[in-house]
């Protein structure tokens with residue numbers, strides 16, 4: 117197949133608290149990264165998965181993945197492991213660098229979104245294959261969002277605006293791209309911290325269109341301890 121997935125999994129998971137790198141922590145007894153790899157391997161188009169491991173942990177991650185076989189779906193995706201970088205953007209770039217020439221469509225999926233349903237993955241791939249060069253899954257917000265003037269000194273922050281909630285979306289992964297476009301966006305990309313917090317954001321900086329397809333509430337990112345409790349509950353419900 118001509119579709120590949122890059123899975124950035126090199127983060128430490130500082131907000132989750134002390135312990136192993138976040139992607140290697142257990143969810144329902146199985147490392148979060150294994151859930152994420154399996155979710156990507158279920159998509160029929162996906163022929164290659166590039167896991168971007170913690171810089172010093174690539175060998176451990178390779179052994180871990182060898183010990184947890186992929187689902188048998190009639191096709192097999194190759195899984196390669198490369199060491200990651202200091203930021204998510206660096207890690208994605210290192211993953212993109214090992215893609216073979218023939219790959220035309222690339223997905224980027226956070227290891228920290230282990231429970232993304234197959235329908236979301238399929239919807240992203242279908243939209244790219246139908247001609248959209250950059251596709252993000254996203255969901256409407258439930259909270260109202262305020263813009264503030266951050267003070268950082270502990271005093272109450274003045275509100276400077278309230279964007280209309282109906283116009284906002286919370287974006288998830290996998291984000292899907294025409295491979296050449298994503299490579300160009302990463303090559304042109306600024307240093308992280310200068311604005312782009314996702315891959316589609318780099319494409320937007322090139323002035324190229326990005327479209328949204330429906331995401332899924334179960335594609336939430338495991339970031340804080342409460343997210344891990346929720347993920348365990350979702351998994352328990354699925355297994356019931």
Ligand code: CTP
Nearest residue numbers: 124125126127128129130131202203207227228
């Ligand atoms: N990531 C990565 N390389 C980095 C930093 C993050 O590959 N240098 C990956 C993480 O492993 C995760 C995804 O990017 O799968 C989303 O990042 P995030 O949820 O922020 O994970 P962490 O950076 O690990 O968490 P924290 O920010 O709390 O430390």
Ligand code: MG
Nearest residue numbers: 127128129204
């Ligand atoms: Mg992070």
